[in-house]
Amino acid sequence: MRYYDRLIFELSKKGRTGYSLQAPQVKAECTIPSGLLRAEAPALPEVSEVDVVRHYTNLSQMNFGVDTGFYPLGSCTMKYNPKINEEMANLAGFQGIHPLQDASTVKGVKEVYDVLDSYLATITGMKHFTFKPCAGAHGELTGLMIMRSYHMSRGDMARTKVIVPDSAHGTNPASASVCGLEIVVVKSNANGLVDVEDLKPLLGPDIAGIMMTNPNTCGLFEKDIKEIADLVHECGGLLYYDGANMNPLLGAVRPGEMGFDIMHLNLHKTFSTPHGGGGPGSGPVGVCEKLVPFLGQNVSGFNGNFGVIVRALAYVLMLGKQNLRLAGRLATLNANYIKESLRDAYKLPIGSVCKHEFVFDGLIDDGSATGKPGATTLDVAKRLLDFGYHAPTIYFPLLFHQALMIEPTETESKETLDAFIDVMHTIAAEAAQDPEILHAAPHCAPITRPDETTAARNPILKYQDEA
């Protein structure tokens, strides 16, 4: 990767164009009153096609993706994105279909939804899915709307609170808030699991339900899930499953059987659709039978992200039952292998078997014995970039001050993991001897650490803002 410093606006030259439209087909005098027209043309760049191609190719080369290298980003499930999926989603026959076309003219499209719905139901133990949510957080919101609609339909209006573990993804409490629910936090115990004793007194007639992810954000299976489900159901609440961590359960455990009533899946995690630098994703929501009448929440303009849904279906078809059974197991194998290989150099707060991911709490020897400030988790993350790896998730979950969360996924080979383990050991050794090397990292990325404080204090948020 090399530094490239242009913005498309800086390539602009008046009178240059990069488009090719057909000649005007019919002539018409514009009769729109000038009071309805803008005063000046928008300040868009004027560039040729080759300018555009080179510019964005150069930009792409400052980016790291799954196709570039290993991406052990915890809770993000950065598995390989198969290329057949891309080709199927981009079929011209799908691309030209208008979302409001009559059902009689989109039978093939409907089949994509119906088939994926039935497959996801089989995989998760849910009855049916809605595909309208465009992302995981959007799915959470939709699922909570379903939860509230169910209670309201029974005249049970007092259920306005939702329980969220302290280890939950930040989107959980935020989604609850957007859904008009009050958040009640349940604590984790020393083993990183939901504390059942802390949960009990929170349950009552004001509880709409609980949001959980299982395995949780520490990568640990909530083994008391049955007791939790029974307690929540007894109090009249529902269980929401945050599917962000579904990958290790692929082929092994169905959320519906654990007592969850509502769940979302991140097709861009478990079902291999690309993250696209932060979207488009897809967050279909599945429900148990009694909640099917509440599935139709109108949360997006049309039919969800159809292009993403096609990719997910292609993935399930490619894997089939044989490989789906293996996917979660291999992801779990990879995570445990890294964990056991690195616990000599990184603090492992919870040593038990993990699922798809696990959390270290910083370095065992951060180098502070040298008299210099010790190397932090941020420093380890930045140093990894120098070695050609994406960094793990850092400072999450909030239970640990130096959290370093690693999720390898099933698509990485033993050789890739071994090389990563070696580098993590090298970094630990560097930290112990001279933490300064880590403080100054990355040394080999297109840029060094930027000044984020100035960016926030004096925001420059568009090209025209530059002095």
Added chain:
Amino acid sequence: MSTVKEGLLYSESHEWVKVDGPFAYVGISDFAQEEMGDITYVDLPDLENVVKGEEFGALESVKASSDLYAPVTGIIAERNTDLEDQPEALNEDPYGSWILRVHITNPAELDELMDAAAYEAYLAK
């Protein structure tokens, strides 16, 4: 090590109070600014009153956000609008940078705050 200034009163949520006749100046302690890191924005909503223990605004840093809780009840007499452009003043001189000037309506509440020695002991815990 963060400093604790003598002569001020402190709350458990790390706001300081300087009593000036019927008024109280409110700011954040050195400990609080250290915990926050570089403060990038001071959010001071358009409130008329503050109630002890309730939020009256928030501080933002690059990677964190922290709510401000009123150490006393009263009517807001003045907001330090200089902080909108210079949030770094809270980092550089936490005891010289007040956020609010409040007309105290319940002076008895002052007795519930800690003096410097008590706050120091509180921080040491």
Added chain:
Amino acid sequence: MTKFAYFPHTEEDIQVMLERIGVKSMDDLYCDVPAEFFHTEEYDLPDAMSEQQVREYFDSLVAKNPKLKVFVGAGAYDHYTPSVIPYLTSRSEFITAYTPYQCEISQGTLRYIFEYQSMICALTGMDVSNASMYDGPTAAAEAMRMCLACTRKKSTVLLSKSLLPTVSGVVETYAKFYGTKLQYIDTVDGMTSLESLKSLLESGEVAGAIVPSISRYGVIEDLSGFADALHAAGAILVEYCDPSALAVLKTPSEWGADVAVGDGQSLGIPLCYGGPYVGFMAVKKEHMRKMPGRIVGETKDGQGRRAFVLTLQAREQHIRREKATSNICSNESLMALWVTIYLSVMGPQGMKEVNEQSYAGAHYLYDELLKTGKFEKVFDAPFLKEFVLRPLVDVKALQTKLYEAGFFAALETEEGYVSFCVTEKRTKAEIDALVAAVKEA
């Protein structure tokens, strides 16, 4: 164990790895899962397919949808997509990247988002754009919540009855659960009524109003006086816009709007049965910190070089949790890139031509359809590329005939009008063929 393209593990690898971990089998790694929940058998699903089988399967699905020429808009517009866009956006470095948390190795994503924000600001005239939202309707719903955040203690948001039903429907969903009271501004002559707005403002409870730049009847709205009336009542104006049309129409900024939202789909994103699209939101600077979503800002790296970072993150869910401005996490980044490349190749001149050609085609079709005698005028007001007519024939029968002739046209509105749209992609021959099919119907 079967061999599979996406799983690189050999049988030997697995054994060595299990030994390092200290367990006998992969199933032992699930020892903490209660036995009643753990499955060792395969799902009741089909066998793995080969790539060729998958391809044939999807080809068969595509074949089940007749290929239609699209003459409908209603929130999704069939504009031409230049080849460079799918080509460049398919680059692995863009498409297989995550959200740009590690800025040092995400400068590509961060730069194009900065460019995207700049272009959205150029189109809308607003000060600050976020990095994108899911789609236009969800952006409008987020704008509804912003109205409340920007104006404390008020509980009502106004929606124009001229908003597309896909937009108002989503706003209504969010409002119902968030506890926001919605009221509706009437329309007159296919446009939002200023008088109706003013009378609704008298309650003193209004936080803001969401009004389109083009009504759902295709009429270009005249928003003179809207911003003043709202501001005088301590409320804000949110304008829902078609960004393609903003290249020529009066901007939200020129109308005095506080927030501009809409769907970026009209900027060259294929119809694709409704998604992925991209919502946009841009605001006046004073509302910047109430805005949901990611924002990219410019700064310098340790060596003084220009660098880009996610900024103003203290608004967001991963820091503020339940107090965040929104639950939105990722945006529609790749589609923001799509739009950015589209606007780059089109430039100001291309955008002008797209609108001119769409305008000309739509007005030609409008005249020709009236000549068939099967429709009547509904509104006598300026329109750009979309319009409605009152049908004098049975709509269902007309639509069926048009489907059979290879057209998607004459979408029925809730009032029983039929809606048409023409983009620069439609040739005169196609328009003439549609008119001929209408005559025969």
